[in-house]
Amino acid sequence: MMDGDVALALRRAGLDDGDAVWDVIRPALRAGETYALPRDISKADALALWLAADRETWLAEDQEGRTLGVYYLKANQGGGGSHVANCGYMTAVEAAGRGVARAMCAHSLERAGGRGFRAMQFNFVVSTNERAVRLWRAFGFETVGVLPDAFEHPRLGVVDALVMHRRL
Template sequence: MNIRPATRADDEAVWAMLEPVFRAGDTYAIDPDISREDALAYWFGPQRHVFVAEDSGTPLGTYYMVRNQKGGGSHVCNCGYVTSPAARGRGVARAMLAHSLDAAPGFGFRAMQFNFVVSTNTRAVAIWEGAGFDIVGRLPGAFHHPQQGYVDALVMFRSLV
C-alpha cells in the first residue's frame, strides 16, 4: 500500500470514497445531502494536508490532517479518515493512522486529537485505542445517528512526544 499526498486530480477518487460515508450519516457530523463540491471543499479545506492510500493505483482510502486550534493549541492536529467501502477490513484505516502519526511531527504537531468520534463507530474506536489514544471526553447524546438515535460522541487524544 502506498500513501501519498492527494492532489486535485484525485477529486473523483476522493469523492467516490467520501460519498457513501457522508450519505450514510452514521460516522461523520456532515449533512448527508452534502454536494460533491461542498464535500471536496471540506475535505481539501484550507491548511489541510490530504493523503490518498492506494494499492497498484487503486484508491483505498483518504485522510486529512489539520491544525485543531490556532494560537496556543496549534501544536495539536486533528485528522479525518475514510476507507473505500470495497477496501474495508484490509487494514487501510490502520495504515493511514500509522502514516498520520509518523507525518504529524514533521508538520510541527506534538499531539493528535479526534474531536467527535461517534461512539457507535466501534471499529474506529478500537483502532484508535489500539494505537494509544485515550478517551478524554464523552459528549452524551451529541450525535443523532440515523438508526440508533442520539448516541455519544467521544473526544480522543494521543501525545506524539
C-alpha cells in the same frame, strides 16, 4: 507500505484527485453514521472540506492505483492550539477490514510528528463507530471526554460522541 492483506502507497492528494476522494467519502457521508456532516452534502462542499488549503490530504492507493482510503491532517485549532493535530479518515467500502485505516493512522501519526505537532486529537468520534474506536485505542488514543447524546445516528437514534487524544 504493507498492512494486512493490502499493499498500499500513500501520496498527497491534489485538486485533480477530487473524483477519487469523492468516490471514497460519498458512501460514508450518505450513510450518515460516522461524521457530523449533512447526509446530502454536495460533492463540491465535501471536496472543499477534504481538500481545503488548511490541511494535507493523503490518498491510500493499491498497486493498481485504486484509491482505497483518504485522510486529512491539519491543526486542530489555531493560535495556542495549533500544536495539536487533527485528522479525518475514510476507507472505501470495498476495502473495509483490510488494514487501510490502520495504515493511514500510522502514516498520519508519523507525518504529524514530523511536522512538529505534539499531540493528536479527534474531536468527535461517534461512540457507535466501534471499529474506529478500537483502532484509535490500539494506537494509544485515550478517551478524554464524552459528549452525551451529541450525535443523531440515522439508525440508532441519539448516541454519544467521544473526544480522543494522544501525545506524539
